[in-house]
Amino acid sequence: MSEQFERLSRLPLRDDLRGKHPYGAPQLDVPILLNVNENTYGVPDDVRQAIVEAVSREVVGLNRYPDREFTELRTNLARYLGHGLTPENLWAANGSNEVLQHLLQAFGGPGRSAIGFPPTYSMYPLLASSTGTRYIAGRGNEKFDLNAEDAAREVRQSGANLVFLCSPNNPSGSALGLDVVEAVYEASEDAQAIVIVDEAYAEFAHSGTVSALSLLAGRERLVVSRTMSKAFAMAGTRLGYLASAPEVADALRLVRLPYHLSAITQAAANAALTHSDLLLANVENIKVQRDRIVAGLLQLGLTPVPSDANFVLFGGLDDPHRIWQGLLDGGVLIRDVGIPGHLRVTAGTETETTVFLETLGALLERAVS
Template structure:
């Protein structure tokens, strides 16, 4: 029997997909999972009950197709985000990855270019490849920072049609200044570039960190994507969304699959949005543990990056894989993101955070 690699090689795969590997993080049976930035507090009891009730009601009509325009969900998302947004400026799909894929389907493709600024979210090049979009990169500055001048130069020089700006950035956790977003938008004027600000972790931002949602008025090529996987503890429900000019959502209708959001998904999302205050209370608890991790890592002689997310990226390790394996042996799974001397850890509950810090201190 041929191996899976050999079997795949025998298929008429597209040339640009040959040799690629699918996205994936370890899914191991470990007591403490702090590797994929999930909300470790789970869904509160009252929100769980509301979702179960809403889903039960939705199942009564599963013989019919769902609302293709997810009207109630767009209305609820607009109300949640505020900033004067209207339902026709909101779009949703099965996770923010599908939202970004639809953007690439509409505005990327063969003969067009997307640019990213690594280290950043590893799905960007995979999404580009899947849509036949050329993907190029530009370097960040010291401590993985980005400046308006450097960003504008990279956007202009690349002639990119799509620009990925991740803020807070994954895996470093640092947020971008709005001046960087403004510079990218202006630099992309000649190419009419779509500027995507990926704010998957936006709810975890430090006080005073501004959202790119404030920049939407008057910028029809600016998109701000969000997710309900993190702050809303709904990673398993797969609900992502974006806010943009109404003509952007019209463009996405051209490429979305029919009835792409199931009635179950819409019901779960709407129920969660009606309990946003309860869910965001857990966000504040997570931020407390995140800031605790930063302090204690510094006390251990490591160098954590300033974090506006629900995770902490830290450097200063001589052998990060040894530390990663040692933590795993102690029942704590964190993320080796492949950057020399570095690891990334999700902020867990108080007990999970304590277990991580004690195990790390022992290993060091």
């Protein structure tokens, strides 16, 4: 790694990128992968066949550029989300990371700033840096329970041009109350900030957790981002999207690359959306395993954070790296997110959950014996 950085230092790299590390979770050949919150159930056979047929139809015309406005896709996304949304309210890109990048390109940049509330999604500061946007780490989320008063105060004092609210939050899994979103939106009035509610894991929320989509009407600076990577089991497709006032999408057209969504991506996403009921059938199974993990961790004397996502952050570990390595040696890869005393695990299948809990239990027992 030091040799790599030495070579890199010889290039005329931007000063603000020197010494930075790229995003990257370990990609290891392990029987049970529970580290990056993928949907481990995969794509059902009927949907897989529909995607193959849709892509096959597009192959005939691959010599032509795709629909630059991805009209059919925006129509299907609006239908899926509901809430009275129309295609004009939708935007999509190659994963929700590119959606967020578009927002930072349009509304951030040199001389502007974005605020988030760590611990939260680690890509926010990286995306801000890549667009020359100053990133502000807000306070008040150390206990994973960001409240309206604290969040509003931080946003008001920061004067930030963009605000990131992650709900359910990654890595904690905790969902924000709508009062937080409303308070932050009001607090950002003077700065006319774009308020982004990142709902990548929204489909896994407990019953009664209300989406920020319900707040979009009348709030032209509010954006709700989603992804097809998690609940739809299509991480490899790279399709993220947002809902907002139509003028936000118009702004993003100024910064997107020409024809940024390939015909293949659009075909696969459209086929999936027209079979959303089949794809989402496993969401309830995943929620069952998530809650089973929470119960199992409590029985082991650990402290899981209540989760509305498809993963669980848990603490109470004296030596997280030893546990992480022990699980890896046992064929289970989970995530060290850098929070002292904590690790994070994705909710997988029933079998995967069983192996994780049994392996973890054995490691903890060994530590006290």
